[in-house]
Amino acid sequence: MLGFIIRPPHQLLSLLSCPGLRIPRFSVLCAPLRPAYTIHRLRTMAVSSSWELPLVAVCQVTSTPDKEQNFKTCAELIREAARLGACLAFLPEAFDFIARDPEETQRLSEPLGGNLLEEYTQLARECGLWLSLGGFHERGQDWEQTQKIYNCHVILNNKGSVVATYRKTHLCDVEIPGQGPMRESNSTIPGPSLESPISTPAGKIGLAICYDMRFPELSLALVQAGAEILTYPSAFGSVTGPAHWEVLLRARAIETQCYVVAAAQCGRHHEKRASYGHSMVVDPWGTVVARCSEGPGLCLARIDLNYLQQLRKQLPVFQHRRPDLYGNLGHPLS
Numbered sequence: 001m002l003g004f005i006i007r008p009p010h011q012l013l014s015l016l017s018c019p020g021l022r023i024p025r026f027s028v029l030c031a032p033l034r035p036a037y038t039i040h041r042l043r044t045m046a047v048s049s050s051w052e053l054p055l056v057a058v059c060q061v062t063s064t065p066d067k068e069q070n071f072k073t074c075a076e077l078i079r080e081a082a083r084l085g086a087c088l089a090f091l092p093e094a095f096d097f098i099a100r101d102p103e104e105t106q107r108l109s110e111p112l113g114g115n116l117l118e119e120y121t122q123l124a125r126e127c128g129l130w131l132s133l134g135g136f137h138e139r140g141q142d143w144e145q146t147q148k149i150y151n152c153h154v155i156l157n158n159k160g161s162v163v164a165t166y167r168k169t170h171l172c173d174v175e176i177p178g179q180g181p182m183r184e185s186n187s188t189i190p191g192p193s194l195e196s197p198i199s200t201p202a203g204k205i206g207l208a209i210c211y212d213m214r215f216p217e218l219s220l221a222l223v224q225a226g227a228e229i230l231t232y233p234s235a236f237g238s239v240t241g242p243a244h245w246e247v248l249l250r251a252r253a254i255e256t257q258c259y260v261v262a263a264a265q266c267g268r269h270h271e272k273r274a275s276y277g278h279s280m281v282v283d284p285w286g287t288v289v290a291r292c293s294e295g296p297g298l299c300l301a302r303i304d305l306n307y308l309q310q311l312r313k314q315l316p317v318f319q320h321r322r323p324d325l326y327g328n329l330g331h332p333l334s
């Protein structure tokens with residue numbers, strides 16, 4: 001029987017539905033993987049180990065313009081993540097709201113010191129969880145002059161303190177037939193800098209947001225600065241999603257030899273906008289070790305940094321680069 005086990009401990013996959021009544025559609029359990037999950041559990045209990053690895057939760061939601069309802073849905077998933085033993089929960093880009101137009105985006109936005117972040121601070125404390133708030137519509141210090149926001153990825157520790165912020169540097173101004181135009185720069189100012197990876201109980205996290213995943217230079221800069229986990233909280237389009245989402249995330253994981261965590265928006269946000277879903281965790285080998293389906297819910301994965309180190313030794317691409325031929329793609333961060 002053990003011959004059938006193809007998933008080593010770091011590749012533990014589990015998919016869970018959220019029991020909350022307010023969540024309209026649940027993630028489905030991925031049936032073919034269940035036997036591997038069970039057998040794997042028997043084996044690792046004998047050998048021990050993988051259950052001590054940090055567990056992370058990836059939350060998938062359908063944000064709407066209703067901020068209060070969005071908070072309730074996210075809070076329910078975060079509490080579920082804590083009950084299941086996660087140390088860190090990831091929320092997608094625009095977890096706070098998805099508005100119908102730039103005017104509504106401006107009106108609903110808040111500063112980092114506003115009420116919404118305060119509620120998340122209390123939630124992180126109450127649950128004892130670290131939170132990746134993947135894209136907050138932030139009124140920055142220049143709000144009065146610009147009337148534009150930043151798309152800000154905020155990391156809270158388990159005491160609720162803001163320990164890192166990254167403001168999306170590549171804005172999504174694209175026009176894809178069938179998807180509706182995206183003009184992020186109508187409401188948003190691009191962030192001025194990359195941020196150094198931040199130490200968390202799951203590993204060193206490099207911060208990015210959604211459309212940033214199309215720029216491998218950014219992921220190389222983050223890994224060269226020490227990232228072990230890359231995060232791409234997203235609200236990915238319903239046309240680009242099926243074609244590009246998984247391929248891009250797996251490519252970023254393979255070429256950087258990092259875990260990639262991508263919490264996604266899913267479903268219909270309002271009459272003009274829908275997102276692709278399929279939140280996932282990819283390991284440094286490029287295997288998708290956890291994924292959500294199309295509806296709201298969460299999935300969980302264990303992060304095995306020993307596996308990451310072992311792989312980087314076995315396949316030392318970072319020692320084989322030829323900056324003499326193409327320059328240093330991805331400069332060291334300060």
Ligand SMILES: O=C(O)CNC(=O)[C@H](CS)NC(=O)CCC(=O)C(=O)O
Pocket residue numbers: 093094097098099105135151172182183184210211214235236237240241244
């Ligand atoms: O609008 C908000 O409130 C929050 N921001 C977003 O949802 C952004 C800009 S419209 N979406 C993306 O970057 C999708 C990228 C994408 O779909 C791709 O790269 O294919």
